[in-house]
Amino acid sequence: MQDYENAISVNGITKKYDGFTLDQISFDLAKGSIMGFIGQNGAGKSTTINTILNIIKPDAGNIKIFGLDHQKDEIEIKQHISAVFDELPFQDALNANQMNIILKEIFHEWNSQTYFDFLDRFQLPRKKNFGQFSKGMKMKLQIACALSHNADLLIMDEATTGLDPVVRNEILDIFLEYLQDENHSILMSSHITTDLEKIADSVTFIDKGKILLTGYKDDILQTHGLMKVGRSDFDQIAKTDFISARLSEYNAEMLVSDRQEAKKKYSGAVIDSTSLEEIMLFYVNRIKKEWH
Amino acid sequence: MKGLLYRELYLKKKSFLISGTSMIIFMIFEILISLSFEYGNLARVPETDKYDIRLIIYFYGNVLNGLMLTATFASDHNVLPSDFQSKWQLYSYTLPITEKQYVGVKMGLQIAGGMISMILSMLSYALLKLLILNHMEIAPQDAFLIKATFYTTLLICPISTMIECIQMPLIYRFKNKNIASVIIMIISMLFSFSLTGIFSKMAKDYAATHSGNVDDGFYESLKQQSANFLNHWVWMLLLGVIVMIICSYFACVSILKRRPY
Numbered sequence: 001m002q003d004y005e006n007a008i009s010v011n012g013i014t015k016k017y018d019g020f021t022l023d024q025i026s027f028d029l030a031k032g033s034i035m036g037f038i039g040q041n042g043a044g045k046s047t048t049i050n051t052i053l054n055i056i057k058p059d060a061g062n063i064k065i066f067g068l069d070h071q072k073d074e075i076e077i078k079q080h081i082s083a084v085f086d087e088l089p090f091q092d093a094l095n096a097n098q099m100n101i102i103l104k105e106i107f108h109e110w111n112s113q114t115y116f117d118f119l120d121r122f123q124l125p126r127k128k129n130f131g132q133f134s135k136g137m138k139m140k141l142q143i144a145c146a147l148s149h150n151a152d153l154l155i156m157d158e159a160t161t162g163l164d165p166v167v168r169n170e171i172l173d174i175f176l177e178y179l180q181d182e183n184h185s186i187l188m189s190s191h192i193t194t195d196l197e198k199i200a201d202s203v204t205f206i207d208k209g210k211i212l213l214t215g216y217k218d219d220i221l222q223t224h225g226l227m228k229v230g231r232s233d234f235d236q237i238a239k240t241d242f243i244s245a246r247l248s249e250y251n252a253e254m255l256v257s258d259r260q261e262a263k264k265k266y267s268g269a270v271i272d273s274t275s276l277e278e279i280m281l282f283y284v285n286r287i288k289k290e291w292h
Numbered sequence: 293m294k295g296l297l298y299r300e301l302y303l304k305k306k307s308f309l310i311s312g313t314s315m316i317i318f319m320i321f322e323i324l325i326s327l328s329f330e331y332g333n334l335a336r337v338p339e340t341d342k343y344d345i346r347l348i349i350y351f352y353g354n355v356l357n358g359l360m361l362t363a364t365f366a367s368d369h370n371v372l373p374s375d376f377q378s379k380w381q382l383y384s385y386t387l388p389i390t391e392k393q394y395v396g397v398k399m400g401l402q403i404a405g406g407m408i409s410m411i412l413s414m415l416s417y418a419l420l421k422l423l424i425l426n427h428m429e430i431a432p433q434d435a436f437l438i439k440a441t442f443y444t445t446l447l448i449c450p451i452s453t454m455i456e457c458i459q460m461p462l463i464y465r466f467k468n469k470n471i472a473s474v475i476i477m478i479i480s481m482l483f484s485f486s487l488t489g490i491f492s493k494m495a496k497d498y499a500a501t502h503s504g505n506v507d508d509g510f511y512e513s514l515k516q517q518s519a520n521f522l523n524h525w526v527w528m529l530l531l532g533v534i535v536m537i538i539c540s541y542f543a544c545v546s547i548l549k550r551r552p553y
Contacts, residue, residue: 055385057551078388089383091374093306098298105295106387155386 004067007185036196082146092131118144255282
């Protein structure tokens with residue numbers, strides 16, 4: 001494979017459905033990093049991921065994975081990527097031993113030893129049918145499969161949704177181990193922002209099929225802030241200076257995209273740091289502008 | 293390619309065991325009921341009954357049918373809808389395999405299944421003839437029944453392969469087994485009506501030239517007409533199956549390439 005800078009480069013992807021449009025999606029996932037792909041349910045996360053995986057054909061735009069065209073060089077790319085979905089895509093009648101035999105023949109770099117090591121680490125039975133697995137076990141199995149063929153890119157669609165915090169943490173630790181190799185990258189979609197806050201290097205916010213924000217997580221958290229003023233002072237704040245405002249009886253909280261600028265302009269106001277969850281919440285309500 | 297083949301075989305093994313067991317149970321009941329109708333009480337079957345050949349015919353005929361149906365049940369019919377249900381269909385797009393490989397494995401196994409069924413059918417008939425029928429004097433109606441059973445079992449294979457060939461692209465297109473099943477049911481009904489029409493015509497042709505009760509000549513004539521009919525149409529049927537397989541293969545590959553999501 002040729003040398004590349006970005007594991008994924010998405011440029012102007014558009015896909016129209018009846019009632020939903022993925023509109024001019026563009027972002028880059030730098031090699032060796034982990035990107036959180038954030039958005040509420042129905043925002044377009046899965047459609048974007050499925051387009052990257054070439055499960056969906058876009059109406060416009062192009063995607064490069066490892067610097068290669070995701071449609072023309074599909075087979076070569078897919079030897080080096082792994083996809084993890086929110087549900088186990090293997091039939092209930094199969095077992096872990098059989099999956100080893102199946103996937104060994106599909107991936108050139110499949111490593112049975114690594115796979116069985118993961119099974120032992122996750123305490124997954126080898127001969128039990130997947131139908132008898134719990135949700136957590138199914139997810140661990142998917143991850144074991146995903147990490148056993150030396151993939152350089154891991155693409156996950158809501159992989160940690162519905163799991164208990166212990167399993168989620170265990171899985172997040174595995175991802176951090178995986179990222180120790182500088183050639184490995186992860187694109188992880190989730191609406192559980194706390195997970196992404198822990199491990200993501202960069203984040204991309206999507207809402208109603210449009211990218212609202214993309215960049216390094218630390219930069220986003222540093223530049224954005226939650227400005228708090230009394231309800232009576234709220235009218236003095238220019239509407240263009242904040243993304244949206246959450247109003248209560250006595251207070252108003254506003255998300256500002258430039259903390260420093262806001263601090264200069266409204267010196268009396270308190271501006272706190274914020275979280276990815278708050279940022280998502282305020283961006284999602286940007287059209288209403290003021291909400292309760 | 294080999295990985296996909298292993299997966300299909302693991303899944304088919306399961307469905308083969310389930311459908312095979314239920315078919316054997318069904319077959320035993322069918323034989324017992326058939327014999328009860330023939331002899332009333334099974335304990336009273338006379339040992340020297342010159343028509344005890346019917347026991348063999350019923351038995352082997354049903355065993356053959358059972359084998360055919362079991363092989364047919366173990367086909368794609370069961371695996372393909374479960375690919376959609378389990379999201380394997382979606383996952384397979386993320387694997388380094390081409391649409392041609394994916395469809396090729398499924399269709400290859402379908403053809404292999406049909407051929408194995410056909411060979412089994414022919415072997416069973418040859419064995420039956422060699423061991424039993426060659427040493428007995430058989431009444432014309434029994435001879436007709438034996439032939440009819442053989443032709444039926446022989447025809448099940450290409451017909452079921454043909455049905456699968458129609459069903460596969462329909463399932464890929466609609467991602468739904470029910471729509472495909474309704475279309476297949478309509479085609480099967482049309483086919484069965486045509487077959488009934490053909491046999492009615494054969495009976496009418498015989499009745500036009502003969503009078504009185506059904507006699508040995510009727511069975512002899514029917515056997516002859518059936519053989520003539522099959523000799524005339526069997527090549528067309530085989531040709532039809534080959535054309536259907538090729539069309540179905542390209543249709544499935546084309547649907548999968550379009551990524552209908």
